[in-house]
Amino acid sequence: MLSVSQALSDGVTFGVWTYPGSDSCSGGAFVDGVDMRPLDPALRTQMTADVLALRPNGDTPTAPALRAAADELSKRHYAAATIILVSDGESTCGGDPCVAVKDIVASGVDLTVHTVGFELSGEGRDQLKCIADATGGGYHDAQHGGELIKTTSAITTRSLEVSVRAPAKVIGGGVAPMKVSVRNVSLTETATDVHVTLGFIEHSEMFRRIAPPVVRLGNLLPGKSAEHIWKLPVATTENQVEARYLFLAASGSGAYGTHERTLTVVRRGAYNDVAGGLLAALLKDPATKVGVFGDSYASGEGAGNYSPGNEHIDRRCHRSEHTHVAQLFGPGRTHIFACSGAVQHHLFAPNASSMPTMSQVEEMSRTDVVLDAAFVSIGGNDMGFGALVTECVLPNEIIIPSARPAPPVVLDTECGKQDVSANGVSIGEQVTTRRVADALAALTTQLPKTYRQLYDAVNAGQSVAERGHEAPLFVLGYPKVFPEVVGIGCGEFAPREVTFANKLVKHLNRTLQSAVNTAREGGRSI
Secondary structure, eight states, X not given: OHHHHXXXXXXXXXXXXXXXXXXXXXXXXXXXXXXXXXXOHHHHHHHHHHHHTOOOOSOOOHHHHHHHHHHHHHHTTOSEEEEEEEESSOOOSSSOHHHHHHHHHHTTOEEEEEXXXXXXXXXXXXXXXXXXXXXXXXXEEEOSHHHHHHHHHHHHOOOEEEEEEOOSEEETTSEEEEEEEEEEOOSSOOEEEEEEEEEESSOGGGXXXXXXXXXXXXXXXXXXXXXXXXXXXXXXXXXXEEEEEEEEEEOTTSOEEEEEEEEEEEOGGGHHHHHHHHHHHHHHOTTOOEEEEEXXXXXXXXXXXXXXXXXXXXXXXXOBTTSHHHHHHOGGGEEEOOOTTOOXXXXXXXXXXXXXXSOHHHHHHTSOOOOSEEEEEOSHHHHTHHHHHHHHHSOSEEEEOOOTTXXXXXXXXXXXXXXXXXXXXXXXXXXXXXXXXXXXXXXXXXXXXXXXXXXXXXXXXXXXXXXXXXXXXXXXXXXXXXXXXXXXXXXXXXXXXXXXXXXXXXXXXXXXXXHHHHHGGGSOXX
């Protein structure tokens, strides 16, 4: 009750009704001095002493108490009232409390009863739910004292909770994605005409165009949320800038909430410093645990010393402690979920051609490890990179014999001839080989969703609370297949094929970078 009185504004008429009174089935009465008076500091002080002096005797005459409270309110000429009924047991006398409250409503009293069951179950819980349903109120469980305080306060509080997902650092000249979520904390009242405003308190010159500065979210029902994403153009800077900003949410019903944070703007050439700073902090902490997801480049294909059970030729993942991430962090801090041959959907669905019978994300969820960061290499197999390289290794012409008198069938398998000349000079900047261009276009659309889905999986459940922050997702690019030398072949690869393979990798990595920029727009640390 004390927490409720503190949550209410001065001037709100407030009373505390207790039961039983002088005998076990009495309807009770108002606490002396706290009998529907306007709240002010003096009343709160008096009420504190009065409430702390109360001593329960174990009886629960819920029905008589509801009737007596309704009669007293009618005598005081209240046409409507809201009651918060807190109980830790089922009604012990005086009839069915649900029937009693229905009779009160039928008599013309505009009564709303919100009920809270304190460590309550069974018949007592059913009674309180029925009372709340009959009066248009809500029933709420509280399993301990902290929940009881939080629940009763939320019933009476007009407040909006503002949470923000935004990067801690952005690059000058780029775009800062900022996602704000506004939740109506009240469990009983609708927050009407909710709007949220974004403004910069310091260094607003770095964000000259906030469009729109105010966003209307409409009405928020009790406990419901709404969100909006800003994509703010960032001015260029030669020096690091700490820009402080504020989100202010307010409603026509008087509820409000704020959230203040700082956004660091770095010069464009310092992008590697942002990711590098995160990596440095992770590497420095000996307790860091990282996860590796994706395809053969992430699992360690070709590095040898594969994990037991993953060396079968046809059903393999080829997870090696010599993969690049494990070499950075050490095998003891690295958990490899990546699998050779994986494409995007194998992150979230089983790969029938590999050893595990579950997806990479499910495999992670079955461990008891809370990851501090995740690394992913994915997209090469979706593009069909392996098949393209295989074609390049094959002879430029394959002659398939046929029965006479028909001539033999000749298939030209020379790869990259649309994009690279025979002497290894690239023809134009873009990839024009149709199936490659189509695959890159598909990845541009698919990868942002994949990155977000993986990021959310790594940060699901209690993981954020356990580590105290969201784990970043590092997207790994693909290495060049050959040295960047024009006009020179390599083994079975002709000069054209060498240049074409490198060109594919370059455009694949550009696609990954573009997808990362898109995926980060929701405020995720990718």
